[in-house]
Amino acid sequence: MRTFLIILDGFGVGEAPDAALYGDEGSNTAYHVALAMGGVNLPNLGKIGLPLIVDVPGSYVSWPPLGAAARLRELSPGKDTTTGHWELMGTVLRDPFPTFPDGFPAEIIESFEKAIGRKILGNYPASGTVIIEQLGPEHLRTGYPIVYTSADSVFQIAAHEDIVPVDVLYEWCKIARQLLQGKNAVARVIARPFAGKPGSFFRTPRRRDFSLPPPRETLLDKLCQGGYDVITLGKLDDIFAGRGITKPLHCPDNDECMKLLSKFVEDDFNGLLFCNLIDFDMKYGHRNNPPGYANALLQFDSWLESFIGRIRPDDLLIITADHGNDPLTPSTDHSREYVPLLVYGGKVRTGNMGTFSGFCCLAKTLAEVYSVDDDGLDGVSFASLILR
Numbered sequence: 001m002r003t004f005l006i007i008l009d010g011f012g013v014g015e016a017p018d019a020a021l022y023g024d025e026g027s028n029t030a031y032h033v034a035l036a037m038g039g040v041n042l043p044n045l046g047k048i049g050l051p052l053i054v055d056v057p058g059s060y061v062s063w064p065p066l067g068a069a070a071r072l073r074e075l076s077p078g079k080d081t082t083t084g085h086w087e088l089m090g091t092v093l094r095d096p097f098p099t100f101p102d103g104f105p106a107e108i109i110e111s112f113e114k115a116i117g118r119k120i121l122g123n124y125p126a127s128g129t130v131i132i133e134q135l136g137p138e139h140l141r142t143g144y145p146i147v148y149t150s151a152d153s154v155f156q157i158a159a160h161e162d163i164v165p166v167d168v169l170y171e172w173c174k175i176a177r178q179l180l181q182g183k184n185a186v187a188r189v190i191a192r193p194f195a196g197k198p199g200s201f202f203r204t205p206r207r208r209d210f211s212l213p214p215p216r217e218t219l220l221d222k223l224c225q226g227g228y229d230v231i232t233l234g235k236l237d238d239i240f241a242g243r244g245i246t247k248p249l250h251c252p253d254n255d256e257c258m259k260l261l262s263k264f265v266e267d268d269f270n271g272l273l274f275c276n277l278i279d280f281d282m283k284y285g286h287r288n289n290p291p292g293y294a295n296a297l298l299q300f301d302s303w304l305e306s307f308i309g310r311i312r313p314d315d316l317l318i319i320t321a322d323h324g325n326d327p328l329t330p331s332t333d334h335s336r337e338y339v340p341l342l343v344y345g346g347k348v349r350t351g352n353m354g355t356f357s358g359f360c361c362l363a364k365t366l367a368e369v370y371s372v373d374d375d376g377l378d379g380v381s382f383a384s385l386i387l388r
Contacts, residue, residue: 001270001271001314001315001316001369001370002269002270002271002273002312002314002315002316003271003272003273003315003316003317003318003366003369004261004264004265004273004275004311004315004316004317004318005272005273005274005275005318005320005366006261006275006277006317006318006319006320007085007088007234007274007275007276007277007320007321007322008277008280008300008319008320008321008340009081009276009277009278009279009280009281009282009321009322009325010029010280010281010285010286010321010322010323010324010325010334011029011030011280011321011324011325011339011340012027012028012029012030012321012323012324012325012326012335012337012338012339013028013029013030013031013053013054013071013321013324013337013338013339013340014027014028014030014031014054014071014337014338015027015028015335015336015337015338016073016074016336016337016338017073018336019335019336019337021336022079022335022336023331024079024324024326024329024331024335024336024337026329027324027326027329027335027336027337028054028324028326028337029285029293029324029325029326029327029335029337030050030054030056030340031054031055031056031057032290032326032327032328032329033290033293033294033297033327033328034056034057034058034059034294035057035328036290036291036294036327036328037058037290037291037294038057038058039057039058039059040056040057040058040059040294040297040298041058041059042056042058042059042297042298042301043059043062043301043305044301044302044304044305044308045059045297045301045304045319045342046059046060046061046062047061047062047065047066047067047308048065048066048067048069048308048319048342048343048344049061049065049066049067049068049069049342049350049351049352050069050340050342052065052069052351052352053069053070053071053340053352054071054340064350064351065350065351066344066350067317067342067343067344067345067348067350068341068342068343068344068348068349068350068351068353068386069340069341069342069343069351069352069353070340070341070352070353070354070355070356070382070386071338071339071340071341071354071355071356072320072338072339072340072341072355072356072358072359072361072362073338073355073356073357073358073359074087074323074336074339074358074359075087075092075357075358075359075360075378076092076093076096076359077093077094077095077096078093078096078097078153079152079323079324079333079334079335079336080097080152080153080154080187080323080334081152081187081188081239081281081322081323081334082097082153082187082188082211082212082239083096083097083187083323084321084322084323084339084359085236085239085240085276085322086214086218086239086240087358087359087360087378088320088322088359088360088362088363089214089218089219089220089240089360089363090218090219090360090363090364090367090374090376090377090378090379091214091215091216091218091360091377091378092358092360092378092379093215096153097153097185097186097187098153098183098184098185098186099149099151099152099153100125100149100186101125101151102124103123103124103125103149104123104147104149104155104184105184108179108180108184109123109147111179112147112175112176112179115175115179116145116172116175118142118143118144118145119142119144120144120145120146120147121135121138121139121142121144121145121146121147122135122146122147122148123147123148124148124149125148125149125150125151126148126149126150127150127286127287127332128148128156128158128192128203128286129201129203129287131146131148131158132146132158132192132194132201132203133198133199133201136160136194136198136201137198139158139159139160139163140160140163140198143163143164145157145158145159145164145169145172146158146159146192149186150333151331151333151334152187152188152333152334153186153187153188154186154187154188154189154190155176155180155186155188155189155190156189156190156192157169157172157173157176157189157190157191157192158192158193158194158203159172159192159193159194160193160194160195160201161193161194161195161204161206162195164193166191166193166206169191169193170191170208172191173189173190173191173208173210174189174210176189176210177189177210185212186212187211187212188209188210188211188212188238188239189209189210189211190207190208190209190210191206191207191208191209191210192207193206193207205252205253206252207235207252208238209235209238209239210238211238211239211240211241212241213240213241213243214240214241214243216376217244217376217377218240218243218244218363218377219244219272219363219366219367219372219377220240220243220244220245220272220274221243221244222244222367222372222373222374222377223244223271223272223366223370223372224244224245224246225372225373226370226371226372226373228270228271228272228370228372229246229247229269229270229271229272229273230244230245230246230247230271230272230274231245231246231247231248231249231264231269231271231272231273231274232245232247232248232249232273232274232275232276233249233251233257233260233261233273233274233275233276234250234251234257234275234276234277234278235250235251235276235278236248236274236275236276237249237250238250239276246271253278253279254277254278254279254280254296254299254300257275257276257277258277258300258303260275261273261275261307262303262306262307265307265310265311266310271370272366276322277300279296280293280296280297280325281325281334283296284296284327285325285326285327285334286325286332286333287327287332288327288328288329288332289327290327290328293327308344311344311345312346313345313346313347314345314346314347315345315346316343316344316345316347316348316369317343317344317345318341318342318343318344318362319340319341319342320339320340320341320342320359320362321339321340322339322359323335323336323337323339324336324337324339338355339359341353341356341362343386347387347388348386348387348388349385349386349387349388353382353385353386356380356382358378358379358380359379360377360378360379361379361380361381361382362379363377363378363379364377364378364379364380364381365379365381365382365383365386367381368381368383369383369387
């Protein structure tokens with residue numbers, strides 16, 4: 001049996017009940033992106049049932065819907081990529097990852113500088129595209145890397161590819177990963193290579209994430225132990241520190257991921273193909289760019305029509321997200337939102353399935369579908385509700 005699990009990174013469908021705790025009251029990524037454009041017609045997401053769970057101006061449900069639609073509510077504290085993905089795979093965090101709104105402690109920075117043999121620039125929360133414009137010229141003069149963070153639990157290191165070879169930047173990230181443990185154990189250390197000249201710097205596609213490993217076994221581990229294929233596309237091998245994956249394929253953007261999805265839909269693998277489409281979040285949500293976000297949705301929806309046509313009767317197609325990233329809010333950070341759960345396949349009961357408490361319910365469901373050990377996975381299976 002094949003399952004295609006596609007993450008629309010940052011595609012929230014309305015503020016979560018605890019959104020106020022995160023300063024995210026009123027966030028609704030799907031609605032606001034469409035509203036800002038005067039409506040966005042997503043006919044193929046409409047066929048599966050997206051408008052059953054969120055108002056998307058310009059999009060409508062084809063009746064009867066061809067899929068099951070629901071919302072997932074996050075249980076873990078936080079709204080970051082790692083937390084969202086780990087919970088989708090069955091691990092609810094009890095404590096949030098540490099964040100550093102005032103920058104990283106002096107002892108961390110001093111240890112990092114000593115280890116790499118040079119000073120750093122920055123050490124404060126910032127938008128990645130903004131900080132390289134601000135500090136890029138000084139970086140070119142000195143060779144000092146730019147270190148910054150965000151509202152997420154991340155230690156990001158930016159360096160110009162002509163000044164710091166990418167392999168060296170990756171080594172610096174590994175050093176930072178070793179230093180950031182215990183109370184300073186950020187979820188991810190991220191390499192942010194860039195290129196260009198002052199006034200026209202741009203980030204290159206050779207980003208890498210160096211994550212903590214999940215604290216216990218996830219669905220990915222369970223599937224591997226059960227003898228199933230676990231294929232990942234995008235940045236997922238980084239998010240799970242390479243664990244529980246039989247074939248990791250690192251892709252820089254939506255286009256490459258969708259090309260590979262179109263290839264794998266013709267292949268005879270047995271298990272899970274897990275794909276993260278990063279552009280919604282990285283290129284458009286974080287940059288408060290509704291037109292770009294809307295265009296990426298239209299491109300995905302257009303691609304989806306052909307993909308759905310090649311799904312086999314026993315396949316499952318599942319589309320969800322890891323958090324919100326509303327480009328119409330003043331913040332450029334993630335937003336605490338419900339995420340969609342859209343399920344399509346020959347065995348799927350169609351219609352609005354309501355709201356499930358816990359992203360982790362997806363992992364529990366797939367564990368039941370594949371008859372693998374679900375011991376240690378959080379959540380409650382909804383397989384009997386959505387599958388005939």
